[in-house]
Amino acid sequence: MRYIDQDELALPGGWLARAAAASAAVAGGAAPDDYADVWRELKDGLAALFPDKKCWYCESQVDRADNAVDHFRPKGRVSDAANPHTGYRWLAFDRRNFRYACTFCNSRRRDVANGTAGGKADRFPLLDEGHRLYAPGPLNREKPALLDPCELDDWELIGCQQENGKPCPASQDASERHRVEESIAIYHLDYEPTCKQRHSAAVRLMADVEQAKMFFGQPGMNEHFTTIAKKIRRAIDRKAPFSGDMIFLLKGQRHDEHPWIQKLLET
Ligand SMILES: [Zn+2]
Incomplete structure:
Protein backbone atom coordinates (compact mmCIF):
# COMPACT_ATOMS: atom_id res chain seq x y z
CA MET A 1 0.00 0.00 0.00
CA ARG A 2 1.13 3.57 -0.68
CA TYR A 3 -0.32 6.95 0.18
CA ILE A 4 -2.65 8.34 -2.50
CA ASP A 5 -3.32 12.07 -2.59
CA GLN A 6 -6.98 12.44 -3.54
CA ASP A 7 -6.60 16.18 -3.95
CA GLU A 8 -4.71 15.54 -7.18
CA LEU A 9 -7.86 14.22 -8.85
CA ALA A 10 -8.97 16.45 -11.73
CA LEU A 11 -12.77 16.45 -12.08
CA PRO A 12 -14.44 16.39 -15.51
CA GLY A 13 -16.40 19.54 -16.43
CA GLY A 14 -19.78 19.70 -14.70
CA TRP A 15 -19.08 16.65 -12.54
CA LEU A 16 -19.80 18.34 -9.21
CA ALA A 17 -23.22 19.43 -10.48
CA ARG A 18 -24.02 15.90 -11.71
CA ALA A 19 -22.88 14.48 -8.36
CA ALA A 20 -25.05 16.97 -6.47
CA ALA A 21 -28.08 16.06 -8.58
CA ALA A 22 -27.51 12.33 -8.04
CA SER A 23 -27.02 12.91 -4.32
CA ALA A 24 -30.30 14.81 -4.13
CA ALA A 25 -32.10 12.00 -5.95
CA VAL A 26 -30.66 9.43 -3.51
CA ALA A 27 -31.66 11.59 -0.53
CA GLY A 28 -35.14 11.50 -2.04
CA GLY A 29 -35.17 7.69 -2.04
CA ALA A 30 -33.47 6.66 -5.30
CA ALA A 31 -30.91 3.83 -5.27
CA PRO A 32 -27.26 4.98 -5.52
CA ASP A 33 -26.59 2.34 -8.18
CA ASP A 34 -29.11 4.00 -10.49
CA TYR A 35 -26.56 6.82 -10.77
CA ALA A 36 -23.43 4.63 -11.00
CA ASP A 37 -22.43 6.48 -14.18
CA VAL A 38 -21.53 9.44 -11.99
CA TRP A 39 -18.73 7.65 -10.09
CA ARG A 40 -17.71 5.62 -13.15
CA GLU A 41 -16.93 8.93 -14.85
CA LEU A 42 -14.06 9.32 -12.38
CA LYS A 43 -12.64 5.83 -12.85
CA ASP A 44 -9.82 6.78 -15.23
CA GLY A 45 -8.97 9.88 -13.21
CA LEU A 46 -8.75 7.84 -10.02
CA ALA A 47 -6.66 5.16 -11.76
CA ALA A 48 -4.23 7.84 -12.93
CA LEU A 49 -3.44 8.88 -9.35
CA PHE A 50 -1.32 5.74 -8.92
CA PRO A 51 1.11 4.57 -11.65
CA ASP A 52 0.21 1.61 -13.86
CA LYS A 53 -3.43 1.61 -12.69
CA LYS A 54 -2.51 -0.29 -9.56
CA CYS A 55 -5.13 -1.15 -6.97
CA TRP A 56 -4.86 1.31 -4.08
CA TYR A 57 -5.27 -1.42 -1.50
CA CYS A 58 -2.99 -4.20 -2.75
CA GLU A 59 -0.83 -2.60 -5.52
CA SER A 60 -1.83 -5.27 -8.07
CA GLN A 61 -2.56 -4.06 -11.57
CA VAL A 62 -6.27 -3.62 -12.19
CA ASP A 63 -8.10 -4.85 -15.27
CA ARG A 64 -10.66 -2.45 -16.59
CA ALA A 65 -13.46 -3.78 -14.41
CA ASP A 66 -16.71 -1.88 -14.04
CA ASN A 67 -16.58 -1.97 -10.28
CA ALA A 68 -13.06 -0.56 -10.00
CA VAL A 69 -14.40 2.42 -8.04
CA ASP A 70 -14.81 1.28 -4.45
CA HIS A 71 -16.82 3.29 -1.94
CA PHE A 72 -14.57 3.27 1.14
CA ARG A 73 -17.67 3.77 3.28
CA PRO A 74 -20.15 1.39 1.63
CA LYS A 75 -23.00 3.00 -0.27
CA GLY A 76 -25.31 0.04 0.34
CA ARG A 77 -25.76 -1.77 3.63
CA VAL A 78 -22.98 -2.03 6.23
CA SER A 79 -22.74 -5.53 7.60
CA ASP A 80 -20.47 -4.57 10.51
CA ALA A 81 -22.87 -2.02 12.00
CA ALA A 82 -24.43 -2.92 15.37
CA ASN A 83 -27.82 -1.61 14.21
CA PRO A 84 -29.33 -2.00 10.74
CA HIS A 85 -27.41 0.34 8.45
CA THR A 86 -28.59 1.16 4.93
CA GLY A 87 -25.17 2.44 3.93
CA TYR A 88 -23.42 5.78 3.78
CA ARG A 89 -25.80 6.84 1.03
CA TRP A 90 -25.03 10.50 1.58
CA LEU A 91 -21.40 9.78 0.58
CA ALA A 92 -22.27 7.78 -2.56
CA PHE A 93 -21.23 10.71 -4.77
CA ASP A 94 -18.57 12.22 -2.51
CA ARG A 95 -15.29 12.06 -4.42
CA ARG A 96 -13.36 11.62 -1.14
CA ASN A 97 -15.16 8.34 -0.55
CA PHE A 98 -13.84 6.76 -3.76
CA ARG A 99 -10.91 4.33 -3.87
CA TYR A 100 -9.59 2.60 -6.99
CA ALA A 101 -9.62 -1.15 -6.29
CA CYS A 102 -9.12 -4.51 -7.96
CA THR A 103 -11.90 -7.09 -7.96
CA PHE A 104 -10.21 -9.21 -5.29
CA CYS A 105 -10.03 -6.34 -2.80
CA ASN A 106 -13.44 -4.95 -3.71
CA SER A 107 -15.79 -7.89 -4.26
CA ARG A 108 -16.52 -10.86 -2.03
CA ARG A 109 -14.61 -13.91 -3.32
CA ARG A 110 -13.63 -17.30 -1.99
CA ASP A 111 -10.40 -18.98 -3.10
CA VAL A 112 -11.41 -22.58 -2.47
CA ALA A 113 -8.13 -24.09 -3.69
CA ASN A 114 -6.07 -22.18 -1.12
CA GLY A 115 -8.63 -21.81 1.65
CA THR A 116 -8.84 -18.01 1.79
CA ALA A 117 -11.77 -15.64 1.34
CA GLY A 118 -12.15 -11.89 1.31
CA GLY A 119 -13.25 -8.85 -0.62
CA LYS A 120 -14.57 -5.70 0.97
CA ALA A 121 -18.15 -5.60 -0.37
CA ASP A 122 -20.35 -4.24 2.48
CA ARG A 123 -17.70 -4.48 5.21
CA PHE A 124 -16.66 -1.38 7.15
CA PRO A 125 -15.67 -2.22 10.73
CA LEU A 126 -14.86 0.55 13.20
CA LEU A 127 -12.51 0.48 16.17
CA ASP A 128 -15.37 1.82 18.30
CA GLU A 129 -18.78 0.76 17.02
CA GLY A 130 -20.41 3.26 19.40
CA HIS A 131 -19.25 6.12 17.17
CA ARG A 132 -20.87 4.76 13.98
CA LEU A 133 -22.64 7.36 11.83
CA TYR A 134 -26.08 6.41 10.55
CA ALA A 135 -26.78 9.82 9.04
CA PRO A 136 -24.61 12.71 7.80
CA GLY A 137 -22.22 13.86 10.52
CA PRO A 138 -18.54 14.56 11.21
CA LEU A 139 -16.63 11.66 9.64
CA ASN A 140 -13.72 12.09 12.05
CA ARG A 141 -15.97 10.68 14.79
CA GLU A 142 -15.48 7.26 13.22
CA LYS A 143 -12.18 5.42 13.54
CA PRO A 144 -12.14 2.94 10.63
CA ALA A 145 -10.52 -0.40 11.32
CA LEU A 146 -9.56 -0.76 7.65
CA LEU A 147 -6.30 0.77 6.52
CA ASP A 148 -6.98 3.68 4.18
CA PRO A 149 -4.50 4.45 1.37
CA CYS A 150 -5.77 8.04 1.46
CA GLU A 151 -4.61 8.55 5.06
CA LEU A 152 -1.02 9.76 5.36
CA ASP A 153 0.13 7.21 7.95
CA ASP A 154 -1.84 4.04 7.22
CA TRP A 155 0.17 2.58 4.34
CA GLU A 156 3.28 2.12 6.49
CA LEU A 157 1.45 -0.08 9.00
CA ILE A 158 1.49 -3.12 6.73
CA GLY A 159 4.31 -5.12 5.15
CA CYS A 160 4.94 -8.66 3.99
CA GLN A 161 6.96 -11.68 5.07
CA GLN A 162 10.15 -12.09 3.12
CA GLU A 163 9.89 -15.88 3.03
CA ASN A 164 6.43 -16.24 1.48
CA GLY A 165 5.05 -12.82 0.51
CA LYS A 166 2.19 -13.08 2.99
CA PRO A 167 1.05 -9.72 4.37
CA CYS A 168 1.85 -8.88 8.00
CA PRO A 169 1.68 -5.97 10.46
CA ALA A 170 4.68 -3.62 10.41
CA SER A 171 4.13 -2.41 13.96
CA GLN A 172 4.03 -3.92 17.47
CA ASP A 173 1.16 -1.68 18.59
CA ALA A 174 -1.90 -3.82 19.41
CA SER A 175 -4.47 -1.47 17.88
CA GLU A 176 -2.43 -1.02 14.69
CA ARG A 177 -1.93 -4.75 14.41
CA HIS A 178 -5.67 -5.27 14.80
CA ARG A 179 -6.30 -2.82 11.93
CA VAL A 180 -3.79 -4.65 9.72
CA GLU A 181 -5.31 -8.04 10.47
CA GLU A 182 -8.82 -6.76 9.66
CA SER A 183 -7.49 -5.23 6.43
CA ILE A 184 -5.70 -8.42 5.37
CA ALA A 185 -8.91 -10.40 5.84
CA ILE A 186 -11.34 -7.88 4.33
CA TYR A 187 -9.20 -6.74 1.37
CA HIS A 188 -8.22 -10.40 0.81
CA LEU A 189 -4.54 -9.40 0.85
CA ASP A 190 -3.58 -12.99 1.65
CA TYR A 191 -5.03 -14.18 -1.67
CA GLU A 192 -2.50 -16.86 -2.58
CA PRO A 193 -1.72 -15.81 -6.19
ZN1 LIG B 1 -6.44 -5.02 -4.79
Whole structure:
Protein backbone atom coordinates (compact mmCIF):
# COMPACT_ATOMS: atom_id res chain seq x y z
CA MET A 1 0.00 0.00 0.00
CA ARG A 2 1.13 3.57 -0.68
CA TYR A 3 -0.32 6.95 0.18
CA ILE A 4 -2.65 8.34 -2.50
CA ASP A 5 -3.32 12.07 -2.59
CA GLN A 6 -6.98 12.44 -3.54
CA ASP A 7 -6.60 16.18 -3.95
CA GLU A 8 -4.71 15.54 -7.18
CA LEU A 9 -7.86 14.22 -8.85
CA ALA A 10 -8.97 16.45 -11.73
CA LEU A 11 -12.77 16.45 -12.08
CA PRO A 12 -14.44 16.39 -15.51
CA GLY A 13 -16.40 19.54 -16.43
CA GLY A 14 -19.78 19.70 -14.70
CA TRP A 15 -19.08 16.65 -12.54
CA LEU A 16 -19.80 18.34 -9.21
CA ALA A 17 -23.22 19.43 -10.48
CA ARG A 18 -24.02 15.90 -11.71
CA ALA A 19 -22.88 14.48 -8.36
CA ALA A 20 -25.05 16.97 -6.47
CA ALA A 21 -28.08 16.06 -8.58
CA ALA A 22 -27.51 12.33 -8.04
CA SER A 23 -27.02 12.91 -4.32
CA ALA A 24 -30.30 14.81 -4.13
CA ALA A 25 -32.10 12.00 -5.95
CA VAL A 26 -30.66 9.43 -3.51
CA ALA A 27 -31.66 11.59 -0.53
CA GLY A 28 -35.14 11.50 -2.04
CA GLY A 29 -35.17 7.69 -2.04
CA ALA A 30 -33.47 6.66 -5.30
CA ALA A 31 -30.91 3.83 -5.27
CA PRO A 32 -27.26 4.98 -5.52
CA ASP A 33 -26.59 2.34 -8.18
CA ASP A 34 -29.11 4.00 -10.49
CA TYR A 35 -26.56 6.82 -10.77
CA ALA A 36 -23.43 4.63 -11.00
CA ASP A 37 -22.43 6.48 -14.18
CA VAL A 38 -21.53 9.44 -11.99
CA TRP A 39 -18.73 7.65 -10.09
CA ARG A 40 -17.71 5.62 -13.15
CA GLU A 41 -16.93 8.93 -14.85
CA LEU A 42 -14.06 9.32 -12.38
CA LYS A 43 -12.64 5.83 -12.85
CA ASP A 44 -9.82 6.78 -15.23
CA GLY A 45 -8.97 9.88 -13.21
CA LEU A 46 -8.75 7.84 -10.02
CA ALA A 47 -6.66 5.16 -11.76
CA ALA A 48 -4.23 7.84 -12.93
CA LEU A 49 -3.44 8.88 -9.35
CA PHE A 50 -1.32 5.74 -8.92
CA PRO A 51 1.11 4.57 -11.65
CA ASP A 52 0.21 1.61 -13.86
CA LYS A 53 -3.43 1.61 -12.69
CA LYS A 54 -2.51 -0.29 -9.56
CA CYS A 55 -5.13 -1.15 -6.97
CA TRP A 56 -4.86 1.31 -4.08
CA TYR A 57 -5.27 -1.42 -1.50
CA CYS A 58 -2.99 -4.20 -2.75
CA GLU A 59 -0.83 -2.60 -5.52
CA SER A 60 -1.83 -5.27 -8.07
CA GLN A 61 -2.56 -4.06 -11.57
CA VAL A 62 -6.27 -3.62 -12.19
CA ASP A 63 -8.10 -4.85 -15.27
CA ARG A 64 -10.66 -2.45 -16.59
CA ALA A 65 -13.46 -3.78 -14.41
CA ASP A 66 -16.71 -1.88 -14.04
CA ASN A 67 -16.58 -1.97 -10.28
CA ALA A 68 -13.06 -0.56 -10.00
CA VAL A 69 -14.40 2.42 -8.04
CA ASP A 70 -14.81 1.28 -4.45
CA HIS A 71 -16.82 3.29 -1.94
CA PHE A 72 -14.57 3.27 1.14
CA ARG A 73 -17.67 3.77 3.28
CA PRO A 74 -20.15 1.39 1.63
CA LYS A 75 -23.00 3.00 -0.27
CA GLY A 76 -25.31 0.04 0.34
CA ARG A 77 -25.76 -1.77 3.63
CA VAL A 78 -22.98 -2.03 6.23
CA SER A 79 -22.74 -5.53 7.60
CA ASP A 80 -20.47 -4.57 10.51
CA ALA A 81 -22.87 -2.02 12.00
CA ALA A 82 -24.43 -2.92 15.37
CA ASN A 83 -27.82 -1.61 14.21
CA PRO A 84 -29.33 -2.00 10.74
CA HIS A 85 -27.41 0.34 8.45
CA THR A 86 -28.59 1.16 4.93
CA GLY A 87 -25.17 2.44 3.93
CA TYR A 88 -23.42 5.78 3.78
CA ARG A 89 -25.80 6.84 1.03
CA TRP A 90 -25.03 10.50 1.58
CA LEU A 91 -21.40 9.78 0.58
CA ALA A 92 -22.27 7.78 -2.56
CA PHE A 93 -21.23 10.71 -4.77
CA ASP A 94 -18.57 12.22 -2.51
CA ARG A 95 -15.29 12.06 -4.42
CA ARG A 96 -13.36 11.62 -1.14
CA ASN A 97 -15.16 8.34 -0.55
CA PHE A 98 -13.84 6.76 -3.76
CA ARG A 99 -10.91 4.33 -3.87
CA TYR A 100 -9.59 2.60 -6.99
CA ALA A 101 -9.62 -1.15 -6.29
CA CYS A 102 -9.12 -4.51 -7.96
CA THR A 103 -11.90 -7.09 -7.96
CA PHE A 104 -10.21 -9.21 -5.29
CA CYS A 105 -10.03 -6.34 -2.80
CA ASN A 106 -13.44 -4.95 -3.71
CA SER A 107 -15.79 -7.89 -4.26
CA ARG A 108 -16.52 -10.86 -2.03
CA ARG A 109 -14.61 -13.91 -3.32
CA ARG A 110 -13.63 -17.30 -1.99
CA ASP A 111 -10.40 -18.98 -3.10
CA VAL A 112 -11.41 -22.58 -2.47
CA ALA A 113 -8.13 -24.09 -3.69
CA ASN A 114 -6.07 -22.18 -1.12
CA GLY A 115 -8.63 -21.81 1.65
CA THR A 116 -8.84 -18.01 1.79
CA ALA A 117 -11.77 -15.64 1.34
CA GLY A 118 -12.15 -11.89 1.31
CA GLY A 119 -13.25 -8.85 -0.62
CA LYS A 120 -14.57 -5.70 0.97
CA ALA A 121 -18.15 -5.60 -0.37
CA ASP A 122 -20.35 -4.24 2.48
CA ARG A 123 -17.70 -4.48 5.21
CA PHE A 124 -16.66 -1.38 7.15
CA PRO A 125 -15.67 -2.22 10.73
CA LEU A 126 -14.86 0.55 13.20
CA LEU A 127 -12.51 0.48 16.17
CA ASP A 128 -15.37 1.82 18.30
CA GLU A 129 -18.78 0.76 17.02
CA GLY A 130 -20.41 3.26 19.40
CA HIS A 131 -19.25 6.12 17.17
CA ARG A 132 -20.87 4.76 13.98
CA LEU A 133 -22.64 7.36 11.83
CA TYR A 134 -26.08 6.41 10.55
CA ALA A 135 -26.78 9.82 9.04
CA PRO A 136 -24.61 12.71 7.80
CA GLY A 137 -22.22 13.86 10.52
CA PRO A 138 -18.54 14.56 11.21
CA LEU A 139 -16.63 11.66 9.64
CA ASN A 140 -13.72 12.09 12.05
CA ARG A 141 -15.97 10.68 14.79
CA GLU A 142 -15.48 7.26 13.22
CA LYS A 143 -12.18 5.42 13.54
CA PRO A 144 -12.14 2.94 10.63
CA ALA A 145 -10.52 -0.40 11.32
CA LEU A 146 -9.56 -0.76 7.65
CA LEU A 147 -6.30 0.77 6.52
CA ASP A 148 -6.98 3.68 4.18
CA PRO A 149 -4.50 4.45 1.37
CA CYS A 150 -5.77 8.04 1.46
CA GLU A 151 -4.61 8.55 5.06
CA LEU A 152 -1.02 9.76 5.36
CA ASP A 153 0.13 7.21 7.95
CA ASP A 154 -1.84 4.04 7.22
CA TRP A 155 0.17 2.58 4.34
CA GLU A 156 3.28 2.12 6.49
CA LEU A 157 1.45 -0.08 9.00
CA ILE A 158 1.49 -3.12 6.73
CA GLY A 159 4.31 -5.12 5.15
CA CYS A 160 4.94 -8.66 3.99
CA GLN A 161 6.96 -11.68 5.07
CA GLN A 162 10.15 -12.09 3.12
CA GLU A 163 9.89 -15.88 3.03
CA ASN A 164 6.43 -16.24 1.48
CA GLY A 165 5.05 -12.82 0.51
CA LYS A 166 2.19 -13.08 2.99
CA PRO A 167 1.05 -9.72 4.37
CA CYS A 168 1.85 -8.88 8.00
CA PRO A 169 1.68 -5.97 10.46
CA ALA A 170 4.68 -3.62 10.41
CA SER A 171 4.13 -2.41 13.96
CA GLN A 172 4.03 -3.92 17.47
CA ASP A 173 1.16 -1.68 18.59
CA ALA A 174 -1.90 -3.82 19.41
CA SER A 175 -4.47 -1.47 17.88
CA GLU A 176 -2.43 -1.02 14.69
CA ARG A 177 -1.93 -4.75 14.41
CA HIS A 178 -5.67 -5.27 14.80
CA ARG A 179 -6.30 -2.82 11.93
CA VAL A 180 -3.79 -4.65 9.72
CA GLU A 181 -5.31 -8.04 10.47
CA GLU A 182 -8.82 -6.76 9.66
CA SER A 183 -7.49 -5.23 6.43
CA ILE A 184 -5.70 -8.42 5.37
CA ALA A 185 -8.91 -10.40 5.84
CA ILE A 186 -11.34 -7.88 4.33
CA TYR A 187 -9.20 -6.74 1.37
CA HIS A 188 -8.22 -10.40 0.81
CA LEU A 189 -4.54 -9.40 0.85
CA ASP A 190 -3.58 -12.99 1.65
CA TYR A 191 -5.03 -14.18 -1.67
CA GLU A 192 -2.50 -16.86 -2.58
CA PRO A 193 -1.72 -15.81 -6.19
CA THR A 194 -1.05 -12.27 -4.92
CA CYS A 195 1.23 -13.61 -2.17
CA LYS A 196 3.19 -15.50 -4.84
CA GLN A 197 3.70 -12.35 -6.90
CA ARG A 198 4.67 -10.41 -3.78
CA HIS A 199 7.10 -13.17 -2.85
CA SER A 200 8.77 -13.07 -6.30
CA ALA A 201 9.26 -9.31 -5.93
CA ALA A 202 10.70 -9.87 -2.43
CA VAL A 203 13.14 -12.53 -3.65
CA ARG A 204 14.45 -10.20 -6.38
CA LEU A 205 14.79 -7.32 -3.96
CA MET A 206 16.64 -9.31 -1.31
CA ALA A 207 19.05 -10.78 -3.87
CA ASP A 208 19.88 -7.24 -5.00
CA VAL A 209 20.30 -6.06 -1.42
CA GLU A 210 22.73 -8.92 -0.72
CA GLN A 211 24.79 -8.03 -3.80
CA ALA A 212 24.81 -4.33 -3.00
CA LYS A 213 26.00 -5.11 0.54
CA MET A 214 28.84 -7.18 -0.90
CA PHE A 215 29.94 -4.45 -3.32
CA PHE A 216 29.50 -1.50 -0.96
CA GLY A 217 32.81 0.08 0.00
CA GLN A 218 34.90 -2.50 -1.91
CA PRO A 219 37.75 -1.05 -3.97
CA GLY A 220 36.95 -1.04 -7.69
CA MET A 221 33.34 -2.09 -7.14
CA ASN A 222 31.71 1.32 -6.99
CA GLU A 223 30.20 1.10 -10.45
CA HIS A 224 28.65 -2.32 -9.74
CA PHE A 225 27.33 -1.03 -6.45
CA THR A 226 25.73 2.00 -8.09
CA THR A 227 24.02 -0.12 -10.75
CA ILE A 228 22.44 -2.36 -8.13
CA ALA A 229 21.56 0.51 -5.82
CA LYS A 230 19.63 2.09 -8.70
CA LYS A 231 17.79 -1.18 -9.26
CA ILE A 232 16.80 -1.28 -5.58
CA ARG A 233 15.66 2.33 -5.80
CA ARG A 234 13.39 1.39 -8.72
CA ALA A 235 11.94 -1.53 -6.72
CA ILE A 236 10.67 0.85 -4.02
CA ASP A 237 9.40 3.50 -6.44
CA ARG A 238 5.62 4.08 -6.60
CA LYS A 239 5.69 2.60 -10.10
CA ALA A 240 7.01 -0.79 -8.92
CA PRO A 241 4.76 -3.73 -8.05
CA PHE A 242 4.08 -4.03 -4.30
CA SER A 243 6.38 -1.05 -3.66
CA GLY A 244 5.00 -0.50 -0.14
CA ASP A 245 5.94 -4.05 0.80
CA MET A 246 9.37 -3.62 -0.75
CA ILE A 247 9.90 -0.49 1.36
CA PHE A 248 8.92 -2.48 4.45
CA LEU A 249 11.45 -5.21 3.59
CA LEU A 250 14.19 -2.71 2.79
CA LYS A 251 13.62 -0.93 6.11
CA GLY A 252 14.34 -4.26 7.80
CA GLN A 253 17.78 -4.31 6.15
CA ARG A 254 18.95 -0.97 7.59
CA HIS A 255 22.31 -1.26 9.33
CA ASP A 256 25.03 1.11 10.58
CA GLU A 257 27.53 -0.45 8.17
CA HIS A 258 25.18 0.16 5.25
CA PRO A 259 24.02 3.78 5.44
CA TRP A 260 23.13 3.63 1.72
CA ILE A 261 19.93 1.75 2.60
CA GLN A 262 18.54 4.60 4.68
CA LYS A 263 19.65 7.02 1.95
CA LEU A 264 17.75 5.06 -0.71
CA LEU A 265 14.64 5.02 1.47
CA GLU A 266 14.81 8.81 1.78
CA THR A 267 15.43 9.44 -1.93
ZN1 LIG B 1 -6.44 -5.02 -4.79
